[in-house]
Amino acid sequence: MTKLSVNINKIATLRNARGGNVPNLLKMAEDIQKFGAQGITIHPRPDERHIRYQDAYDLKSIVTTEYNIEGNPMDNFTKMVLEIKPTQVTLVPDAVDAITSNAGWDTVKHKDYLKEIISEFKNNGIRTSIFVDPTLKMIEGAAETGTDRIELYTEEFADQYALGNKDAIKPYTECAVLASQLGLGINAGHDLSLDNIQFFKENIPNLLEVSIGHALISEALYDGIEKVIAGYLQRLK
Numbered sequence: 001m002t003k004l005s006v007n008i009n010k011i012a013t014l015r016n017a018r019g020g021n022v023p024n025l026l027k028m029a030e031d032i033q034k035f036g037a038q039g040i041t042i043h044p045r046p047d048e049r050h051i052r053y054q055d056a057y058d059l060k061s062i063v064t065t066e067y068n069i070e071g072n073p074m075d076n077f078t079k080m081v082l083e084i085k086p087t088q089v090t091l092v093p094d095a096v097d098a099i100t101s102n103a104g105w106d107t108v109k110h111k112d113y114l115k116e117i118i119s120e121f122k123n124n125g126i127r128t129s130i131f132v133d134p135t136l137k138m139i140e141g142a143a144e145t146g147t148d149r150i151e152l153y154t155e156e157f158a159d160q161y162a163l164g165n166k167d168a169i170k171p172y173t174e175c176a177v178l179a180s181q182l183g184l185g186i187n188a189g190h191d192l193s194l195d196n197i198q199f200f201k202e203n204i205p206n207l208l209e210v211s212i213g214h215a216l217i218s219e220a221l222y223d224g225i226e227k228v229i230a231g232y233l234q235r236l237k
């Protein structure tokens with residue numbers, strides 16, 4: 001089975017737009033789990049433009065499924081993760097000012113750095129995953145860091161699939177096969193959606209978890225809009 005971990009960054013984006021507490025991030029996290037999602041993912045960024053560091057602490061007691069915190073292991077992030085002790089930390093090499101994640105780790109160049117930080121998280125009982133592009137060399141490098149899992153960076157697959165290029169799955173399948181052979185667990189994420197998730201799942205052996213946010217929250221808006229408009233019209237009669 002592949003677990004669905006819902007990334008709630010976009011709920012926080014909406015909340016922050018007005019400075020109040022609507023939508024309520026903690027209530028949404030509770031409900032998302034009540035509706036069956038098997039995990040909650042957050043990716044706090046240094047400018048706290050969506051998830052705030054305080055949200056990460058507040059969510060600790062709300063997330064009763066798998067709590068996955070993603071980010072670049074700079075000092076503040078690492079301190080926070082070690083204090084919260086989520087189920088999993090996913091390390092992403094994004095720049096401080098990145099609009100969104102846009103690359104995986106160079107697991108060869110940064111092997112020693114990753115080894116050190118991964119062992120610190122693991123010694124604290126936190127499962128580790130590292131965000132990687134779908135290239136065999138990066139998977140081999142990942143295995144040498146001691147990480148429990150990798151997260152395949154799926155933006156390229158999602159872009160190509162939307163253009164009708166189903167062959168774009170091939171490097172992901174090859175990397176998943178190699179990762180399994182090397183004893184790595186396999187997660188995936190970025191731009192996965194209702195359109196592409198089934199094809200992705202069917203072609204990736206041993207896919208343990210997907211984290212999905214941007215498309216899922218957008219789809220929830222589209223799916224909910226008819227009901228909400230009807231509710232307003234009813235009250236305006």
Ligand SMILES: CC(=O)[C@@H](O)[C@H](O)COP(=O)(O)O
Nearest residue numbers: 009043070092100101189190
């Ligand atoms: C690692 C990854 O692909 C996601 O965490 C994504 O980067 C979400 O971050 P934003 O919501 O800030 O785009």
Ligand SMILES: NCC(=O)COP(=O)(O)O
Nearest residue numbers: 007189190191211213214
């Ligand atoms: N790790 C990927 C993630 O959490 C969600 O990415 P996206 O669905 O917002 O692109």
